[in-house]
Amino acid sequence: MAEILVRPLDQSDHEAWKALWTAYLTFYETSVSETVYDTTWRRLFTEGEFEPRGFLALLDGAPVGLVHYLHHRSCWSVEGNCYLQDLFADASARGKGVGAALIEAVRKTAAARGVTNVYWMTHETNTTARRLYDHVARRTGFIEYDLL
Template identity: 75%
Template sequence: MPEIVVRPLQQSDHAEWRRLWTAYLTFYETTLSDEVYALTWRRLFEAGEFEPKGLLALLDGKPVGLTHYLFHRSCWAKADNCYLQDLFADPDVRGKGVGAALIAAVREAAAKKGVTNVYWMTHETNATARKLYDRVARRTGFIEYDLL
């Protein structure tokens, strides 16, 4: 069985991170400017309690998935929350445990900070990912609204 390793992003991962994040954005039919790519990459390595963090999944040593997550305060609890903002696995490795390994790694990072609430969103049409999410998490029933 292939070995999945999940580790924090490293500066040397830039090209693979960009490839994976671009594929994720393409899946959601969106694009970002080079300025936002550069800013996001920089933020992933900045010190700070509320800066985003990034993890890379490797399958047999090859980068095949990524996640971005961040911690934020809550008015409902003393502990912070952890928002798993982006999660992506290359299409040819889906169903091999990459997504589950990334989610587990975020949960572990949150637990190290004493955070128990890890949450995320996905589009209702993302049936492949939702099969995984329905297996590893509970659906809350909340509906997202964005101000125009």
């Protein structure tokens, strides 16, 4: 079986990170400007309690997955929450445990801060990812709304 290594993003990962995040955005039929890429990359390494962070997944040494996450305050707990964002595994690595390993890395990071509520969203049509999510988490039944 292939070995999965999940580790925090490093400055040297920029090219792999951008390729994986671009593939994630393409999956959702969207894109971001170069300014957003640059700002996000900078924020991933900016000191601060509520700045986003990320992990990279490597399969046999090759980058195949990424996740962004951020901690935020909540009115429902002292410890706050952890929002798992932009979880992606390259098509070549799907079904090999990459997504579950990335989720577990975020869960462990949150737990180290005393945070027990790690949550995320996915599109209702993302059936492949939802099979994993239904296995590792509970569906809350909440529906997202965005102000336009």
